[in-house]
Amino acid sequence: MLLTQGSTQAWYFPRFMRRSPPRILPFPLIALLLYLALAVAAFSNTWLSPTDHWIGGDPDPPLFIWHLRWLPFALAERHNPFLSNYLSYPDGFNLMWNTSVLFPALLLAPVTLLAGAILSYNVLVTLSLALSAWCGYLVFRRYVHRNEAAAIGGLLYGFSPFMFAHAGGHPHMSLAVYPPLVLLLLDEIVVRQRRSPYVLGLLLGAATGLQLLTGEEQVALCFLIAVVGLFLLALLHRKSVRPHLPYAFRGLGLAALTALALDAYPLYVQLYGPQHVTGPVQPHNVFVLDLLQFVVPGYRQQLSPDATTDLFNRFSGPTELGGYIGIPLLLLVSFTVVRYWSDKLVRFVALLLGLIVILSLGPRLHVAGHSLSMPLPWAIPQRLPLFESILPARLALIMFLLLGLLLAVFVDRFPLQATGSKAALCAVLVVALAPLLPALPYSIGRDDTPRFFSAGAHAIPKDSVALIAPYASPLGGTSRPMVWQARADMRFRMPEGYVIHASGRFDPRDATSPLFKRMIAIQAGDLAPPVTADARQRILCQLERLNVRSVVIGPMRVGRSESIRLFRRVLDAPPVETGGVQLWPNVLVAARRGSGSCA
Numbered sequence: 001m002l003l004t005q006g007s008t009q010a011w012y013f014p015r016f017m018r019r020s021p022p023r024i025l026p027f028p029l030i031a032l033l034l035y036l037a038l039a040v041a042a043f044s045n046t047w048l049s050p051t052d053h054w055i056g057g058d059p060d061p062p063l064f065i066w067h068l069r070w071l072p073f074a075l076a077e078r079h080n081p082f083l084s085n086y087l088s089y090p091d092g093f094n095l096m097w098n099t100s101v102l103f104p105a106l107l108l109a110p111v112t113l114l115a116g117a118i119l120s121y122n123v124l125v126t127l128s129l130a131l132s133a134w135c136g137y138l139v140f141r142r143y144v145h146r147n148e149a150a151a152i153g154g155l156l157y158g159f160s161p162f163m164f165a166h167a168g169g170h171p172h173m174s175l176a177v178y179p180p181l182v183l184l185l186l187d188e189i190v191v192r193q194r195r196s197p198y199v200l201g202l203l204l205g206a207a208t209g210l211q212l213l214t215g216e217e218q219v220a221l222c223f224l225i226a227v228v229g230l231f232l233l234a235l236l237h238r239k240s241v242r243p244h245l246p247y248a249f250r251g252l253g254l255a256a257l258t259a260l261a262l263d264a265y266p267l268y269v270q271l272y273g274p275q276h277v278t279g280p281v282q283p284h285n286v287f288v289l290d291l292l293q294f295v296v297p298g299y300r301q302q303l304s305p306d307a308t309t310d311l312f313n314r315f316s317g318p319t320e321l322g323g324y325i326g327i328p329l330l331l332l333v334s335f336t337v338v339r340y341w342s343d344k345l346v347r348f349v350a351l352l353l354g355l356i357v358i359l360s361l362g363p364r365l366h367v368a369g370h371s372l373s374m375p376l377p378w379a380i381p382q383r384l385p386l387f388e389s390i391l392p393a394r395l396a397l398i399m400f401l402l403l404g405l406l407l408a409v410f411v412d413r414f415p416l417q418a419t420g421s422k423a424a425l426c427a428v429l430v431v432a433l434a435p436l437l438p439a440l441p442y443s444i445g446r447d448d449t450p451r452f453f454s455a456g457a458h459a460i461p462k463d464s465v466a467l468i469a470p471y472a473s474p475l476g477g478t479s480r481p482m483v484w485q486a487r488a489d490m491r492f493r494m495p496e497g498y499v500i501h502a503s504g505r506f507d508p509r510d511a512t513s514p515l516f517k518r519m520i521a522i523q524a525g526d527l528a529p530p531v532t533a534d535a536r537q538r539i540l541c542q543l544e545r546l547n548v549r550s551v552v553i554g555p556m557r558v559g560r561s562e563s564i565r566l567f568r569r570v571l572d573a574p575p576v577e578t579g580g581v582q583l584w585p586n587v588l589v590a591a592r593r594g595s596g597s598c599a
Contacts (some may be wrong), residue, residue, distance in 0.1 A: 002188055005036060012437040016308075017584065019296060019297065020451070024085070026334060027147040028134075028137070028138065029153075029559075030136045030145075031133075031134060031137050031154065032130065033310060035129070035130040035131075035134050035137075035155070035158060035159075036126075036127075036130040036153075036290065036513050037240045038129075038155075038159065039126045039127070039130040039159075040127040040513075042129070042164075042438065042440065042442055043055050043090075043167075043442055043588075044441075045125055045441040045442065045444050046122055046413065046442070046444050046476050047122070047126075050118070050119050050122045051115060051116055051118055052446065053122075053444050053445065053446050053447065054118050054121055054122055054444070054445045054446060054447070055121070055122055055125045055126070055167060055168065055442065055443075055444065055445075056167065056168030056169045056442075056443055056444070057079070057168065057169075057170075057443045057444070058124070058167025058445060058478060058479065058480070058504075059477070059479040059480075059498060060168075060170065060479075060480040061121060061168070061169050061445055061497055062445075062479040062480055062482045062483045062498070063099065063169075063479055063482065063499075064099070064121055064124070064169075064171055064172075065117045065118055065120075065121045065480075065481040065482070065483050065486055066087075066117070066483065066485065066486050067095075067099070067100045067101055067102075067105055068101070068104075068108060068112050068120045068121055068124070068486075069117040069486035069489075069490065069558065070095075070100075070105070070107045070219045070486075071086065071100075071105035071106055072109040072112055072113055073107065073489065074488045074577075075109075077490075080269075081095070081102065082094070082095050082096055082265075082266055082269045082270075082273070083269065083273065083274060083275070085106065085493060086485070086490055086492075086494065087482065087485075087493075087494055087496070087497025087498055087499050088341060088494075088495065088496070088497045088501055089465050089493040089494060089495045089546065089547075090495075090546065090547070091275060091501065091502075092274070092275060092501075093275050093499040093500065093501040094269065094270060094273055094274060094275040094277070094388045094502075096216075096266055096267070096270030096273075096531065097130065097267055097270060097275070097276065097277045097281070097500050097501070097548070098499055099170070099172045099215065099499050100174075101124070101171065101172050101214055101215065102213040102214070102266075103211075103214045104124055104171075104175065104211040105120075105316050106550070108120040108123060108124060109240055110492075111123060111239050113526055115178065117486050117487075118155070118447055118483070121171075121239070122177065123172050123567075124171050125167050125174065125348075126173050127175075127272060127338070128163075128167065128175035128176070129158050129159055129163055129167060129172040129174060130181075131158075131175070131177050131227065131588065131596045132158040132163065132175065132177055133146040133154045133155055133157060133158020133159060134158070134287060135154075135155035135177040135180040135181060136153060136157035136158055136180045136182070136401060136404055137151050137153065137154030137155075137182075138150075138154075138465050139148045139181070139183055139184045140153045140154060140404065140405055140408045141408065142184070142344060142534070143405060144408045144409060144411075144412035145412055146411065146412050148411065149408045149409075149410075149411035150408050150412075151413035152404055152407060152408060152409030153404035153406075153407050153411070154408075155401050155404075155433075156400060156403060156404040156407050156433065156436075156490050157176075157180070157401050157403075157404035158176075158269075159434055159436075159438075160322070160396075160403075160404075160436065161300060161301065161322050161323070161324040161438070162322035162323065162396045162397055162399075162400050163176070163322070163400075163462065164300060164322070164438040164442075165300055165320070165321060165322030166322060167442075167539070168443055168576070169319075170319075171216070171395065171396060172214060172217070172218075173215060173217070174213030175214060175215070176218065176397055176401075178207060178208075178214075178218050178219070178222065178515055179210040179218065179221075179222055179397060179398055181204075181207050181224045182207070182226065182351055182399060182572040185200055185204040185207070185255075186204070186226060186229075188251075189201070189247070189252060189255075190230070190233070190244060190248045190251075190410075191230050191233075191249055193244060193247045193248075197247050197248075197250040197251035197254070198254055199252065200240070200250065200251045200255075201250065201251040201253065201254030201255040201258065201325075202254060202255075203251075203256040204251070204255035204258075204259075204263075205254060205257065205258020205262070205346050206258060206259075206262065206414055207255065207263075208258075208259040209258065209259045209262030210262070211264050212259065212262075212263045212266065212267070213263065213266065216579040217340065217389075217390060217394060218397070219393070220386065220387060220390050221390060221394060221397065221398060222251055222398070223479065224359075224381060224387065224390070225395070225398050226353070228352065228355055228356075228359075229352050232348065232351055232352055234297075235347065236344075236347070236348060236351075239498070246347040246512040249324070255405065269520075273520065275501045275502045276334035276502065277390070277500060277501070277502055278502075279474070280388040280389050281389045281500055282389065282391060283373060284314055284362075284363060284382055285316075285318035285362055285363050285364050286391050287316070287319070287320040287356075287391035287392065287393045287394075288316055288317060288320075288325040288360070288361055288362025288363075288364075288366055288378075288391075288392045289320075289323040289360045289361055289362070289366075289392070289393050289395075289396065290316060290323075290361075290366045290368065290369065291313065291361065291365060291366060292315075292367060292368055293312075293315055293321065293323045293324060293325065293367070294323055294330065294357075294544050295323045295324075295325065295327050295330065296308050296311050296312055296315075296324070297309075297310065297324055297326070297435060298312030298315075298321060298324070299436065299439060300312075300321065300322075300324075300438060300439055301324065301435065301436065301437065301439060302438060302439050302440065303434065303435050303437065304438040304439070307476040308343050311368060311369075313456065314368060314369030315366070315369050316366050316369060316371070317393055320393035320394065321393075322393070322396050322397070323393065323396040324435075324436070325403065325436075326432070326435035326436055327338050327435075328431050328432045328434075328435060329403070329407075329432040329433065329435070329436065331432075332407070332410060332428065332432045333403060333407065333410075333477040335410075336406050336407075336410040337350040337406065340409065340413070343409075345408065346409060347410070349402050349405055350406070350407055351449050351501040352402060353399065353402045353403070353406075356395050356398055356399050356402070357399060358377060359376075359377060359378050359392060359395055359553060360392050360393060360395040360396055361377050361378065361391075361392065362392040363374050363375065363376055363379040363382055363392075363524045364376060364378060364379075364384055364501065378392050403514065407432075408482065411425065411429070412563065414428075436462045439460075447483065447487075448480065448554075448555050449483060449484050449487045450555060450579055450580035450581045451487070451579040451580050452552070452578055452579025452580055452583070453484040453554075453579075453581075454488070455579060456488055456489065456491065457488040457491050457552075458491075458493065459549075459550070459576075459583060459585060460488075460549070460550045460552070460585075461490045461549055461550075462491055462492075463491075463492070463493065463494075464492055464493070464546045464547075464548040464549040464550065465493045465494070465495060465546060465549055465550075466493070466494060466548065466549065466551070466552055466554075467494070467495060467496070467543070467546070467548045467550070467552070467587075468481040468484065468485075468494055468552050468554065469519060469523070469551075469552070469553040469556065469563045469567075470493060470519070470523045470554070470556045470557075470563075471496050471516060471519040471520055471523065471556065472494070472496045472497055472498055473496055473497065473520075474498060474522050475520050476496070476519070476523060477520075477523065477524060478523070478557075479497075479498035480554075481494065481496065481554065482494075482497060482498065484554060492550070495546045495548065496516075500523065513538075513539075513542050514535050514538050514542070515539040515542050515543070515570075518531075518566060518579040519563065519566075522558075522559035522562045522563050522566065523556055523557070523558055523563070524558070524559075524560045525558045525559065528562070528566070531566065531569045531570060535571065536570055540598075541571065541572050543570075543587060543588070543599035544588065544598055545598070547585055547586075547588065548587050548588065549586070549588050550583065550584065550585055550587055551567055551571070551575075551587050552569070552576070552581050552582070552583050552584075553581060553582040554580070554581050555580070564582055567582075567584060570588060571584050
C-alpha cells in the first residue's frame with residue numbers, strides 16, 4: 001500500500017488553483033462534523049432511542065454489546081480480560097480468537113458504565129464510519145491539493161457499501177482508521193523518508209498494537225497488501241530500492257518490535273493459551289466476492305431493482321457482500337486511470353487495486369453465485385498459518401480506500417476555470433456515487449431484556465451458572481441472552497454463547513446433548529422428542545456436570561410454552577414467574593435428587 005512520488009510535489013497542484021477563502025472553522029474540523037452528521041443521519045432510527053435499540057439486527061450486535069460490557073467488568077473484578085468462562089461454561093473461550101474489540105471497549109468504558117453497553121455499541125458503530133472517513137480524508141490531503149477533493153475521497157471510503165454492510169454487526173471491520181494510517185506511515189517510511197525512522201516506526205508499531213486489540217483481521221489484511229505493494233513498488237522503481245533499504249529496515253523493524261512489545265501477552269494467550277484455535281475459523285471459498293458483485297446492486301443499496309436483487313441473493317457469503325462499486329463509479333475510476341496513467345501515483349494505485357480485486361475473489365472464481373474450477377492466487381495465502389482465517393471478501397475495505405484516493409485525484413484535477421465547470425463536476429459525482437447510497441432506514445434491533453435481568457437478576461446467586469432459554473448460539477439462531485447477561489452486569493455464567501472456541505468453533509461441545517438438542521429444536525419450531533425417563537436422567541446429569549444453579553426462560557419468538565413444559569418435566573417443579581421470565585431456582589438440588597447415578 002505504498003505510493004510513489006518524486007522529491008517535488010508540484011505535479012500534484014494544478015496551476016490554476018487559488019488560495020481558499022478563510023473559514024471560521026478549519027476544514028478538517030468541518031469535514032469531521034459533516035461525516036459525523038451523515039453517520040448519525042444514516043442511523044437516525046436507532047438514535048431516536050439509543051439505549052434500548054441498536055444499529056443492525058441479529059445475531060452479531062449482541063456479541064459486541066457483550067464484549068463492551070465484559071472488559072470493564074473483568075477489570076473491576078480482576079478477571080483476565082483475554083479469557084472468560086462467563087460464556088460457554090465451564091470451558092470458556094479465548095477472547096483473542098473472537099471479535100472482542102478490547103481497545104474500543106476500554107475507551108468506551110465510561111459510557112458503558114454510565115449509560116449501558118447498548119449505547120456504547122451505537123456510539124462505536126456511528127463513530128466508526130465518521131472516523132474512518134475522516135482518517136481517509138486526512139491521508140488523502142497529502143496527495144491532492146484541494147481539501148474538497150480529499151473530503152470526497154474520504155466520504156467514499158468511510159461510507160462505502162463495504163462499511164454499511166459491516167456496520168450492522170461487524171464494528172471491528174467498519175472502525176477502519178488503521179488502513180489509512182498504515183498508508184501514511186508506510187509512505188513516509190519506505191518512500192519519502194523525511195523524518196526520523198524511529199519515530200515513524202514507533203507510531204506504526206503503536207497503531208498496529210492497538211489495532212490488534214481492536215480487530216486483528218485488519219492488521220492481517222494490511223500486512224498482506226503491504227507486502228504485495230512493496231513488491232510492486234520495487235518492480236516499478238528497481239533503481240531506487242537499494243538506497244531506501246537501510247532507512248526502511250530501521251523503521252519497519254522498530255514497528256514490529258513495538259507492536260510485539262505492546263501485545264506480547266495477548267498474542268501469547270491467543271496462540272498458546274486456553275481454548276486457542278488451530279486451523280481456519282471459517283470455511284474456505286465461501287466468503288469471497290463474486291465477479292458480478294462489483295456491478296450488481298442488492299438489497300443493501302437504495303437503487304436496486306428486483307432483477308438485480310435476485311441475482312445479488314445468489315452470491316456466496318451473504319454477510320460479506322460489500323464489494324459493490326457500481327458501473328458509473330467504475331467508469332469514472334477507469335477514466336482517471338487512463339487519463340493519468342503516466343502519473344506515478346495513479347499508476348501504482350491502479351495496479352495495486354487490480355491485484356486486490358483479484359485476491360478478493362478468493363481461491364476459486366465465482367460468477368453469478370457459481371463456484372468455477374478456475375483457481376485464483378488466494379489459494380496461496382489461505383494455506384498460511386493465521387492468514388487462513390482471513391475472509392477474502394474483506395479486502396474490499398482496502399479496495400475502497402484506493403478507490404477513494406483515485407476519486408480524490410479526479411476531483412482535484414478537474415478543471416474549474418470554465419463557466420459551469422463546478423456544476424459539471426457535481427453532476428459527475430452525483431451520477432457516480434448515487435448508486436452507492438445505502439438502503440434506508442438502516443436495520444435496527446430492539447432490546448427485549450426482561451425486567452428480571454435489567455433489575456440485576458438478584459434471584460440468581462452471584463457468579464453461579466444459569467441456563468437461559470432461548471439457547472444462545474448459531475445453532476439456536478439467537479444471541480440475545482448475551483445482552484441479558486450484560487444488562488445484569490455479568491452476575492452469572494452461562495453454558496451457552498455465540499463465541500468461537502477450540503471445540504466446535506462456534507458451538508459448545510455439549511451442543512448435541514439431549515438437553516441442548518431439544519432446546520434448539522423447540523426454538524426452531526421443530527418437534528422435540530419426548531422426554532423419557534432415561535432422557536430425563538441424562539439431562540439432569542448434564543445440569544449437574546455444568547453446575548447449573550438456575551434455569552431462566554425469557555422472551556422467545558417460537559417455542560416458549562414448549563420450553564416451559566420441557567423444564568417442568570425435567571425438574572419436576574413449576575417455575576416462578578418474576579420480572580417477565582420463568583425461573584427455576586435451586587436447580588442443582590433438584591438435579592442431584594433426580595439424576596441418580598451420573599457416571
